[in-house]
Amino acid sequence: MKIYFSPLACSLATRITLYEAGAEATLIEVDPKTKHTSDGSDFRTVSPLGLVPALVTEDGELLTENAAILQYLTELYPQLQPRASDALERARLKQWLSFIGTELHKALYVPLLDHKAPEVVKQYALQKMESRLTLVAQRLEGREFLLDGFSVADAYMFAVLNWSSVTPVSLAGYRSIVEYQARLRDRASVARAFAEERELYSRELARQRAGG
Numbered sequence: 432m433k434i435y436f437s438p439l440a441c442s443l444a445t446r447i448t449l450y451e452a453g454a455e456a457t458l459i460e461v462d463p464k465t466k467h468t469s470d471g472s473d474f475r476t477v478s479p480l481g482l483v484p485a486l487v488t489e490d491g492e493l494l495t496e497n498a499a500i501l502q503y504l505t506e507l508y509p510q511l512q513p514r515a516s517d518a519l520e521r522a523r524l525k526q527w528l529s530f531i532g533t534e535l536h537k538a539l540y541v542p543l544l545d546h547k548a549p550e551v552v553k554q555y556a557l558q559k560m561e562s563r564l565t566l567v568a569q570r571l572e573g574r575e576f577l578l579d580g581f582s583v584a585d586a587y588m589f590a591v592l593n594w595s596s597v598t599p600v601s602l603a604g605y606r607s608i609v610e611y612q613a614r615l616r617d618r619a620s621v622a623r624a625f626a627e628e629r630e631l632y633s634r635e636l637a638r639q640r641a642g643g
């Protein structure tokens with residue numbers, strides 16, 4: 432299987448998941464500005480919107496959308512689903528993936544990360560911060576993970592919360608989130624994936640500064 436990613440983008444969740452599962456995959460870097468992969472080909476010929484992550488199976492089937500890719504990997508590696516026999520716990524995974532994708536990733540962080548977003552849009556997004564983070568903080572009160580064990584939702588949550596450091600989102604007032612983030616950072620799969628992508632991100636920045 433091939434996974435298309437950009438360093439420290441939401442596709443970080445897929446890399447964490449692969450390492451967590453001990454799964455084999457070819458990871459292909461996409462430059463978010465040019466949409467070209469490291470061999471110079473145009474990623475949009477693989478996935479028309481040019482958004483990462485994208486997964487291509489051994490049979491050449493394309494799968495897009497973070498939530499779908501993470502659930503597909505959970506199907507392939509059932510150890511990623513806590514309490515797999517419980518229908519409600521399986522639905523909780525979908526619940527958290529939807530919440531992270533819509534309420535955090537797209538509604539809160541994307542407008543704040545987008546240099547082209549008008550200030551009024553950024554302020555509108557920031558108005559949602561407190562209620563969304565309060566909900567996450569309450570869920571994590573007395574819990575190690577979002578579900579009853581590590582899941583792909585934690586991988587996605589980690590990737591998204593990491594953007595707080597480059598946006599006005601402050602996690603400081605949310606003790607359970609700060610502790611959760613630190614716990615995840617210490618987890619082997621997360622530590623490895625995060626270190627690798629930080630290194631790749633530094634190289635991407637250096638390339639951009641050099642105009643290449």
Ligand SMILES: N[C@@H](CCC(=O)N[C@@H](CS)C(=O)NCC(=O)O)C(=O)O
Nearest residue numbers: 440441463481482483484496497498
């Ligand atoms: N709906 C897509 C969104 C994916 C997405 O927004 N990917 C970002 C990185 S986190 C991206 O590729 N951005 C590049 C762009 O907007 O051109 C999903 O959930 O997978």
